[in-house]
Amino acid sequence: xxxxxxxxxxxxxxxxxxxxxxxxxxxxxxxxxxxxxxxxxxxxxxxxxxxxxxxxxxxxxxxxxxxxxxxxxxxxxxxxxxxxxxxxxx
Amino acid sequence: xxxxxxxxxxxxxxxxxxxxxxxxxxxxxxxxxxxxxxxxxxxxxxxxxxxxxxxxxxxxxxxxxxxxxxxxxxxxxxxxxxxxxxxxxxxxxxxxxxxxxxxxxxxxxxxxxxxxxxxxxxxxxxxxxxxxxxxxxxxxxxxxxxxxxxxxxxxxxxxxxxxxxxxxxxxxxxxxx
Amino acid sequence: xxxxxxxxxxxxxxxxxxxxxxxxxxxxxxxxxxxxxxxxxxxxxxxxxxxxxxxxxxxxxxxxxxxxxxxxxxxxxxxxxxxxxxxxxxxxxxxxxxxxxxxxxxxxxxxxxxxxxxxxxxxxxxxxxxxxxxxxxxxxxxxxxxxxxxxxxxxxxxxxxxxxxxxxxxxxxxxxxxxxxxxxxxxxxxxxxxxxxxxxxxxxxxxxxxxxxxxxxxxxxxxxxxxxxxxxxxxxxxxxxxxxxxxxxxxx
Numbered sequence: 001x002x003x004x005x006x007x008x009x010x011x012x013x014x015x016x017x018x019x020x021x022x023x024x025x026x027x028x029x030x031x032x033x034x035x036x037x038x039x040x041x042x043x044x045x046x047x048x049x050x051x052x053x054x055x056x057x058x059x060x061x062x063x064x065x066x067x068x069x070x071x072x073x074x075x076x077x078x079x080x081x082x083x084x085x086x087x088x089x090x
Numbered sequence: 091x092x093x094x095x096x097x098x099x100x101x102x103x104x105x106x107x108x109x110x111x112x113x114x115x116x117x118x119x120x121x122x123x124x125x126x127x128x129x130x131x132x133x134x135x136x137x138x139x140x141x142x143x144x145x146x147x148x149x150x151x152x153x154x155x156x157x158x159x160x161x162x163x164x165x166x167x168x169x170x171x172x173x174x175x176x177x178x179x180x181x182x183x184x185x186x187x188x189x190x191x192x193x194x195x196x197x198x199x200x201x202x203x204x205x206x207x208x209x210x211x212x213x214x215x216x217x218x219x220x221x222x223x224x225x226x227x228x229x230x231x232x233x234x235x236x237x238x239x240x241x242x243x244x245x246x247x248x249x250x251x252x253x254x255x256x257x258x259x260x261x262x263x264x265x266x267x
Numbered sequence: 268x269x270x271x272x273x274x275x276x277x278x279x280x281x282x283x284x285x286x287x288x289x290x291x292x293x294x295x296x297x298x299x300x301x302x303x304x305x306x307x308x309x310x311x312x313x314x315x316x317x318x319x320x321x322x323x324x325x326x327x328x329x330x331x332x333x334x335x336x337x338x339x340x341x342x343x344x345x346x347x348x349x350x351x352x353x354x355x356x357x358x359x360x361x362x363x364x365x366x367x368x369x370x371x372x373x374x375x376x377x378x379x380x381x382x383x384x385x386x387x388x389x390x391x392x393x394x395x396x397x398x399x400x401x402x403x404x405x406x407x408x409x410x411x412x413x414x415x416x417x418x419x420x421x422x423x424x425x426x427x428x429x430x431x432x433x434x435x436x437x438x439x440x441x442x443x444x445x446x447x448x449x450x451x452x453x454x455x456x457x458x459x460x461x462x463x464x465x466x467x468x469x470x471x472x473x474x475x476x477x478x479x480x481x482x483x484x485x486x487x488x489x490x491x492x493x494x495x496x497x498x499x500x501x502x503x504x505x506x507x508x509x510x511x512x513x514x515x516x517x518x519x
Binding site: 007008009010011013014016017018020021024025028029032033035036039040042043046047050053 | 304309314315316318319322323326361362365368369372373376377379380478481482485486488489492493495496499500502503506
């Protein structure tokens with residue numbers, strides 16, 4: 001196509017429209033991914049520290065019987081995001 | 091948050107009906123509330139009908155006997171062969187029509203790219219004593235048809251082209267009621 | 268239905284969906300951009316500026332579609348107290364707000380050269396701005412309360428009340444005189460867009476839908492983790508108040 005990417009007199013309107021769309025969508029994607037990674041890290045740290053407590057005191061694992069804990073903390077298959085290794089940033 | 095679910099999960103038959111009715115009741119409350127909401131919305135919109143229109147057609151303006159000097163917007167088609175730009179002057183004169191009534195318009199300023207004869211237009215301003223509309227702002231209204239220029243040419247050649255059909259045909263109510 | 272209430276079931280499901288949604292998004296985005304920016308013709312009236320339509324219209328569709336999803340999730344959360352519904356609503360509203368913003372901004376960039384105005388207060392544009400405020404209000408309410416359940420409930424009610432705006436947006440161009448042109452694709456009598464211009468439009472719509480699915484899964488995972496973190500902290504605080512834990516618990 002000879003006129004590919006040729007916007008004529010409307011270049012000043014077409015390119016900002018595409019640029020703005022790209023900035024907003026990529027920005028939201030990065031924000032969402034970053035907040036997920038951060039929470040994965042916090043969660044891994046928290047779980048580790050609580051398990052240390054448990055083993056140190058040799059207490060029966062009462063945590064999962066708590067009535068409010070409907071969210072089992074088995075985070076196995078779902079934490080597959082790259083770079084979510086708990087030690088990565090500590 | 092899930093006391094009901096726990097109830098249903100832990101106690102099989104005797105208590106099962108109670109949380110179900112609670113859910114059912116919440117469902118009815120939401121449905122009834124939505125019904126009232128939409129009824130209220132419809133009432134408000136029909137009451138505000140006149141205020142929600144963006145422009146009036148020439149016919150409506152003549153029917154309503156708009157006072158000279160009152161700021162309004164008129165909309166319609168730019169009449170074919172009506173655009174006159176006096177040489178050495180910046181002001182443009184054209185006529186806006188809804189194919190029933192026609193109002194002459196005078197405008198001084200930059201016209202939008204889509205402004206052309208036979209196309210939809212909206213002018214903002216006021217009528218003067220002579221019934222001429224003094225526009226302070228002119229906006230072009232385009233229709234919902236999109237096609238490459240070659241296709242438009244071919245349609246025109248084959249005679250299947252209806253100039254302004256969308257403006258005065260079945261959808262004409264939108265542009266020029 | 269409550270089988271999906273288990274977040275681990277959802278997480279396993281989302282792990283299956285994610286590669287597909289990402290793949291579809293990238294493929295249709297590349298194809299859509301090639302058509303939108305080059306391989307499609309200029310319009311007979313609007314020239315090259317018609318290319319703004321290929322981001323403007325799909326973004327506006329997504330703004331409406333995501334709001335319908337948001338309202339559906341809010342209804343499920345209010346009526347059936349499904350534990351994931353609140354989180355799905357909370358994860359969706361920022362995505363919807365972004366698409367609404369894109370539709371408004373690209374519409375202004377399209378309106379200036381074509382209509383001759385960045386913005387007018389006609390029924391379509393105004394109702395779309397109200398949709399943007401509804402999204403912002405939902406985001407604010409969902410995060411406003413210390414007690415996240417109260418916030419979720421008031422946000423859900425706002426989302427349901429705002430549903431009235433959706434038919435208004437859709438039919439505003441038919442009910443009232445507006446500067447905005449009537450619908451071209453979803454209308455009686457079939458699309459009034461030439462197929463060569465409909466192709467990039469639909470490809471971009473597919474790309475945006477796949478983007479929504481991908482991002483909402485990412486955000487929903489984040490919300491589930493946040494809830495797990497809160498539950499764990501509560502347990503720890505309870506344990507500490509019973510004097511059962513030592514000082515070696517690190518503060519996180």
